[in-house]
Amino acid sequence: DGGITQSPKYLFRKEGQNVTLSCEQNLNHDAMYWYRQDPGQGLRLIYYSQIVNDFQKGDIAEGYSVSREKKESFPLTVTSAQKNPTAFYLCASSVDRGYGYTFGSGTRLTVV
């Protein structure tokens, strides 16, 4: 079955540490997205990519980085520059404009 796989499901980060969240899709979608969800704040766009080797900053890109070397993969790195990284991170993909997104099951990141 096609879908989006995010891993790990839970991740704990120490202060000053970089961590990478994985997102893989086998839906053959061109566009992929990373969102962050905090309680009461809804989904906020971190980065998006419309094609391989190209990506754009979203509304809250500071402290994050991404890469898009393959169509299927769009990993997100949460760097030590992100001062408040504890959140629920959601990866999504879409086939084209006008279509809704398919989301992965998310990664819960906690700073310890």
Next chain:
Amino acid sequence: RKEVEQDPGPFNVPEGATVAFNCTYSNSASQSFFWYRQDCRKEPKLLMSVYSSGNEDGRFTAQLNRASQYISLLIRDSKLSDSATYLCAVNTRSSGANNLFFGTGTRLTVIP
């Protein structure tokens, strides 16, 4: 002004009731509209797209009012299993990207 706004609720309704949510959007050029359902600590899942002529899927009806810039979701004969947070999403095309803006969600609890 936020791109998309929703009443956060909570809406507590008895089983069998009819409940309606509205979602307003600020960009008159928005072209695609969606309702998502999100269960606690899970990813959002596409419930239905919203078409200009309105559309229905079983107990769920979605409508678009372009003049007043809002979309609505009507749930008839509420079930306990309808308890969830409902997110609206609006596409505001920018530089060709299919970027969706999400509302913060409306929480629904259906009471026995």
